[in-house]
Amino acid sequence: MTTMIELRELTKRYPGAEEIAVDAIDMEIHEGEIVVLVGPSGCGKTTTLKMINRIIEPSSGRIIIEDRDVTHENPDHLRRRIGYVIQQVGLFPHQTVAQNIATVPRLLGWDRDQVTERVDELLSLVSLDPAQHRDRYPKELSGGQRQRVGVARALAADPPIMLMDEPFGAIDPINRDRLQNEFLRLQEEIQKTIVFVTHDIDEAIKMGDRIAIFGNDHRIQQFDVPERLLSEPANDFVDDFTGSGASLKRLNLQRVRDVELGDWPNLPSSTSRETLQERLAEIEQAFLLLLDEEGRPVRWVSERDLSRPQWTPDVGLAVRAVVPERATLHDALDEMLTSNVGVAAVIDDQRRYLGVVDIDTIMTAVNTMRQETRELVAVAAWHAPVDGGQSAGGARRVAGGDA
Numbered sequence: 001m002t003t004m005i006e007l008r009e010l011t012k013r014y015p016g017a018e019e020i021a022v023d024a025i026d027m028e029i030h031e032g033e034i035v036v037l038v039g040p041s042g043c044g045k046t047t048t049l050k051m052i053n054r055i056i057e058p059s060s061g062r063i064i065i066e067d068r069d070v071t072h073e074n075p076d077h078l079r080r081r082i083g084y085v086i087q088q089v090g091l092f093p094h095q096t097v098a099q100n101i102a103t104v105p106r107l108l109g110w111d112r113d114q115v116t117e118r119v120d121e122l123l124s125l126v127s128l129d130p131a132q133h134r135d136r137y138p139k140e141l142s143g144g145q146r147q148r149v150g151v152a153r154a155l156a157a158d159p160p161i162m163l164m165d166e167p168f169g170a171i172d173p174i175n176r177d178r179l180q181n182e183f184l185r186l187q188e189e190i191q192k193t194i195v196f197v198t199h200d201i202d203e204a205i206k207m208g209d210r211i212a213i214f215g216n217d218h219r220i221q222q223f224d225v226p227e228r229l230l231s232e233p234a235n236d237f238v239d240d241f242t243g244s245g246a247s248l249k250r251l252n253l254q255r256v257r258d259v260e261l262g263d264w265p266n267l268p269s270s271t272s273r274e275t276l277q278e279r280l281a282e283i284e285q286a287f288l289l290l291l292d293e294e295g296r297p298v299r300w301v302s303e304r305d306l307s308r309p310q311w312t313p314d315v316g317l318a319v320r321a322v323v324p325e326r327a328t329l330h331d332a333l334d335e336m337l338t339s340n341v342g343v344a345a346v347i348d349d350q351r352r353y354l355g356v357v358d359i360d361t362i363m364t365a366v367n368t369m370r371q372e373t374r375e376l377v378a379v380a381a382w383h384a385p386v387d388g389g390q391s392a393g394g395a396r397r398v399a400g401g402d403a
């Protein structure tokens with residue numbers, strides 16, 4: 001594993017402040033991983049993040065990026081190699097989306113065609129249609145769209161590192177889930193080294209390959225893979241902070257694509273009423289799933305829908321509860337609770353039907369994870385050094401999923 005960012009005894013004391021803001025942080029962050037900094041308000045997460053690109057100058061300690069000590073490097077040069085995304089985005093209000101995204105490429109002196117091409121490529125990457133969005137102003141976008149533009153802007157010059165400070169903090173919960181999933185999809189493609197600040201432990205567990213929990217003493221309490229934080233908290237603070245409901249939290253660790261999906265009886269939506277009725281009579285489920293000509297789930301139909309005197313081809317209930325394969329089981333459970341049928345339909349990137357997740361899938365996954373965690377803890381105890389120290393790494397793969 002290549003180390004991308006090293007923080008050595010990194011410390012910040014703001015001038016005139018009584019309390020230290022960040023106290024001697026040591027971290028090694030590997031290439032291509034998402035490291036989340038999480039902790040209560042005022043514990044020093046943002047200050048740590050901003051010291052990495054030197055928006056805030058450290059009082060002492062060192063920052064090493066790709067084996068180079070950048071603690072005293074020209075910060076403008078440094079910032080061009082590090083993308084930065086903040087809550088509320090900080091887009092320039094009087095510039096169009098395209099101009100906003102082009103900020104760094106223009107600073108770097110790219111020619112006009114190259115910039116235009118890159119802007120369109122980035123808009124597509126963050127799921128915004130370039131033709132529709134490039135000439136809009138930030139105030140003409142929704143919160144989620146602005147956040148996507150913020151991510152596109154940070155990626156413009158293809159920096160190896162991204163710093164993200166509560167990037168989804170101002171978005172409502174449903175859109176936040178969607179943005180988190182989209183961002184995880186994007187990360188599979190771009191494989192950046194990401195440092196991500198949040199105060200939300202659920203978001204940390206969902207997004208982080210590893211998580212650093214900061215305490216009120218402005219130091220790191222534990223830096224480890226999510227499973228280990230949940231199963232072996234280093235101290236009472238971490239235990240309290242990760243909180244109750246460990247089983248539910250573990251649902252954030254497992255992806256839909258890692259579990260065995262259920263199959264649901266389905267037919268093309270163009271199927272005749274008689275054939276639908278025949279099929280319904282054969283199956284134990286009370287609903288049939290109808291797919292459009294591309295294989296995308298569209299409606300659920302029951303015997304009652306089919307026996308109405310007025311037959312129209314669009315009878316039934318629209319399929320609302322759908323989740324992409326990379327969604328977590330927690331997302332799937334959320335969706336399932338909104339579904340009249342009690343299952344969430346799983347779809348691929350083209351929205352085609354792959355299978356369903358139901359409550360049995362979730363229960364099986366929880367039980368398997370419990371068992372694996374028990375084994376993991378047993379193995380860790382067996383290998384633990386006599387002083388009780390903890391070693392990071394590897395556990396995530398063991399406990400299911402390569403998220």
Ligand SMILES: Nc1ncnc2c1ncn2[C@@H]1O[C@H](COP(=O)(O)OP(=O)(O)OP(=O)(O)O)[C@@H](O)[C@H]1O
Pocket residue numbers: 014015017019020021022039040041042043044045046047048199
């Ligand atoms: N510019 C500043 N001048 C003086 N003190 C500051 C300054 N910025 C932050 N602090 C203090 O430093 C400490 C760490 O702040 P920081 O913003 O890094 O915390 P945080 O963990 O990101 O908090 P939050 O989740 O509330 O954003 C806090 O006690 C804060 O009051």
